[in-house]
Amino acid sequence: MNADQLDRVIRDVLHRWTPANPGAPANIADRIVRRRRRRNLVRATGAVLGLAGIGLGAVLVTGAAGDNGPRPPASRVSKQSRLLWQTTLPGKSWDACGTGPGAVYCRGKEYDGIGVDARTGKVAWQRRAKDVNGGSSPAGSLPGVRDGVLYTYADHAPGAPRAGTDLVALDIGSQRVLWKHELADDSRNRASALLYDGGILANSPTFKSVVGLDDRTGRTLWTYSWKNADCDRASIDGVPYLMCSPDSEKAPQRSTVVRLDPATGKPRTVATIDGATAYIGADGAAVLLGGTGAGQRSPGASGPATLTRVDLGSGKVSQYPVDGLPMGVVADGIVLAPGRNGSAVAYSADNGKRLWSRDLGLKLRKASREPTMRELPSAAAVDLAGRVAYYLDPSGHLVGLDLDSGAVRWRGRVQVPRSPVEAGIAPELMVYDHELIGQIGGELFRIKPVLPKAG
Numbered sequence: 001m002n003a004d005q006l007d008r009v010i011r012d013v014l015h016r017w018t019p020a021n022p023g024a025p026a027n028i029a030d031r032i033v034r035r036r037r038r039r040n041l042v043r044a045t046g047a048v049l050g051l052a053g054i055g056l057g058a059v060l061v062t063g064a065a066g067d068n069g070p071r072p073p074a075s076r077v078s079k080q081s082r083l084l085w086q087t088t089l090p091g092k093s094w095d096a097c098g099t100g101p102g103a104v105y106c107r108g109k110e111y112d113g114i115g116v117d118a119r120t121g122k123v124a125w126q127r128r129a130k131d132v133n134g135g136s137s138p139a140g141s142l143p144g145v146r147d148g149v150l151y152t153y154a155d156h157a158p159g160a161p162r163a164g165t166d167l168v169a170l171d172i173g174s175q176r177v178l179w180k181h182e183l184a185d186d187s188r189n190r191a192s193a194l195l196y197d198g199g200i201l202a203n204s205p206t207f208k209s210v211v212g213l214d215d216r217t218g219r220t221l222w223t224y225s226w227k228n229a230d231c232d233r234a235s236i237d238g239v240p241y242l243m244c245s246p247d248s249e250k251a252p253q254r255s256t257v258v259r260l261d262p263a264t265g266k267p268r269t270v271a272t273i274d275g276a277t278a279y280i281g282a283d284g285a286a287v288l289l290g291g292t293g294a295g296q297r298s299p300g301a302s303g304p305a306t307l308t309r310v311d312l313g314s315g316k317v318s319q320y321p322v323d324g325l326p327m328g329v330v331a332d333g334i335v336l337a338p339g340r341n342g343s344a345v346a347y348s349a350d351n352g353k354r355l356w357s358r359d360l361g362l363k364l365r366k367a368s369r370e371p372t373m374r375e376l377p378s379a380a381a382v383d384l385a386g387r388v389a390y391y392l393d394p395s396g397h398l399v400g401l402d403l404d405s406g407a408v409r410w411r412g413r414v415q416v417p418r419s420p421v422e423a424g425i426a427p428e429l430m431v432y433d434h435e436l437i438g439q440i441g442g443e444l445f446r447i448k449p450v451l452p453k454a455g
Contacts, residue, residue, distance in 0.1 A: 080450035081412040084435070085121030089114065089442045095138035096188075097439045099432050100145030103172075104444065105152075107139050112154040113170050116444060118432060127175050131158035137165070140189035143200065146215060148172050151200065153188045154180070162186070167193045167202050169218060179218030184209070197238030198262050212240070212265050222265030228252060232279035236287070236312065238262070241270075243279040243287060257287050257310050271310045271317050281330035283349040285312045288335065290325045307352035322352035329389075331382040334403060336389055342377055344391065346406060356406030362393035365421045373423030381429040381436065386451060392429040392438050394419070400449055410451055416443045 094108035103124065104116040114126040143151035149169050156164030165186050169178040183192060183203040193202040199221055200213040209225040210233065228251035229244040242258040255277040257270040270287075277289040289308040305325045309318045326347040328337035339345040339357055342364045346355040366374045378392040387403040388410070400410035419441060427440040435448045 076452035077408050078410045078450055078452040079412070081410075082448040082450065083414060084446040084448060086414065086443065086445040087116060087121040087123065089116075089444055090123070090126060092442060093138075094439060094442055096140060096142050097428050097430070097437075097444070098142040098144065099430055099437060100150070100172075103145075104432075104437055105142060105145065105150050106439065106444070107142055107152050109138070112168065113150055113152045113175075115150075115172060118437070118446065121444070121446060125172075125175055127170065129154065129158070131155060131163070137186040137188055140187075143167065143193040144195045145172070146195055149178065149215070151193060151195070151215075153192075156182050165192075167200070167213075169215070178216075181211075181213060181218050191233040194233060194235050194240075196235040196240045196262055201233055201235065201240040201260070210240075210242070210260075212260070212262070221263075224260055224265045224267060229256075231258075234279065234282060234287075236282045237285065241287065241312075242267075243277070243289065245276045245278065255289065255291070257289075257312070259312070270312055271315045273308055273310075273317060277308060278325070278327065280307075280327055280335060283309075283330050283333060286310060286349075287312060288330060288349055290322075290327060291319075307347070309350070318351075320352040322347065323354060326352065329380040329382065331380070331389070331403065332384055332387075336380040336382070338377075341374075342393075344380065344389070344401065344406070346403075355404075358401055358406040358408070360391050360393075360399050360401075361408070361411075362391065362397050362399060363395045364393055365395070367421045367423035370423050375421060375423060376426035378427045378429040378438070381431045383431045383434055385434055388449075388451065390429055390431070390436055390449070392427050392436075392440070394422070394425060394427055394440055396440060396443075398429075398436070398438070398447070398449075400451070410449045412447060412449060414438065414443075414445050414447060416440050 089106065091108050091110040094106050097104060097106040103118050106114050110129055110132045112127050112129050115124040117124050139153050150172050152168050152170055154166050154168045156166045165183045165188055166180040167183060168180050171178055181202055182205045184205055184207045193200055200215050202211055202213055204211045204223060208227065209223060211223050212221040214221055226244065228247060230247045231242040231244040234241050239262055240260040244258065245255045246253055253275055255273045259268045259270050275291050277291040280288040280290050287310045291306040291308055305322050307320045307322045307326060326335045326337045328335050330349055333349045335347040335349050337345045337347065342362055343357060343359045345357045348355055360377055362377050364375045375394045380389040380391060382389050382403065388400045389403050390398060390400045392398050396414040396416040398412040399408060402409050427438060430437045435446060437446050
């Protein structure tokens with residue numbers, strides 16, 4: 001099942017779910033599928049849930065787990081910060097940003113790439129898309145920056161009804177396109193293209209296949225294909241890996257973690273796990289997978305599930321019961337998952353134990369015509385030096401939680417233009433040199449939190 005096919009599965013499931021809710025608008029399925037801010041969560045969770053044909057409503061509306069765990073201890077809370085700059089980007093729609101040396105790069109509907117000086121916030125350059133009215137997929141992320149080259153996405157056939165997608169290598173100095181590589185589908189998420197040591201792992205022009213590309217020339221170094229599975233991808237310690245799960249009930253009901261040799265693409269199966277799984281992330285030299293709980297066909301939003309930890313060196317598989325599917329950001333042995341109604345839940349990456357839960361206290365507006373839907377906070381942006389997990393809401397409010405206890409350590413605010421409620425949309429937040437760069441719609445800013453002094 002490729003990315004576009006998975007979108008169709010999610011739409012079909014949502015269309016079966018929404019008729020029971022007369023207040024849900026007719027196009028809610030299409031709107032949710034296009035919310036690529038949380039695309040990693042939607043794809044990973046949807047792949048597992050879609051196999052069993054169950055609804056995604058609880059996952060998308062309430063998050064992965066509850067917020068009724070132990071309360072964190074009280075701590076000093078700073079409300080001091082320094083807004084270094086704020087910039088209104090050209091264009092109306094921006095769907096992915098990333099950072100590089102001295103700069104912030106974004107991509108949107110009207111621009112295949114734009115560069116912003118990270119020190120001043122001034123737009124340094126911009127490259128417009130060839131067809132600004134195209135209906136192609138928004139980008140869930142940017143592949144990255146290496147050696148003065150920005151890797152981004154562009155329409156393969158601008159203006160066509162199904163424009164398709166090219167991975168594009170853009171020279172930052174001249175804004176010249178160095179090479180293009182056609183992808184099989186129109187997905188532009190984290191797994192569509194990623195950097196590894198010596199190359200780029202990307203979707204090939206055919207489904208159920210990836211290629212290793214020379215990052216300087218775009219030349220195909222090797223190709224690897226598979227059957228009867230959906231495979232997520234990751235670069236761990238500079239090495240490409242596939243985390244594969246059965247693509248249907250007719251496929252063999254087992255999941256695999258596969259290492260691809262960076263130079264040749266030769267596969268080596270690291271581990272095999274019974275049942276379907278979803279890739280959560282990497283914790284050091286281990287892969288974390290979410291799967292079904294005992295007696296369940298598929299993991300629910302808040303029901304029992306299984307955390308599988310695979311040691312990439314030895315292939316050892318360890319499994320632990322968890323009280324919900326802990327999909328989220330993995331940082332230094334902790335999985336930061338979204339909870340109900342704008343809360344955050346932390347799980348141990350070692351054994352799945354819930355460590356803490358916390359109401360973020362952010363302003364998440366409800367959609368007037370969609371009473372069960374609301375805005376989303378950003379995914380956690382973690383500064384390991386200060387051990388703080390930061391979050392941002394679409395209204396410009398920020399909060400910093402202690403990574404180990406969940407206690408609130410800082411709150412901030414950036415004034416942004418008031419915008420209509422867009423349920424299911426989340427802003428982006430990135431740590432940059434122990435400061436924060438955030439993107440809300442067309443507003444890009446850099447802010448320096450002032451944390452409370454120790455003791």
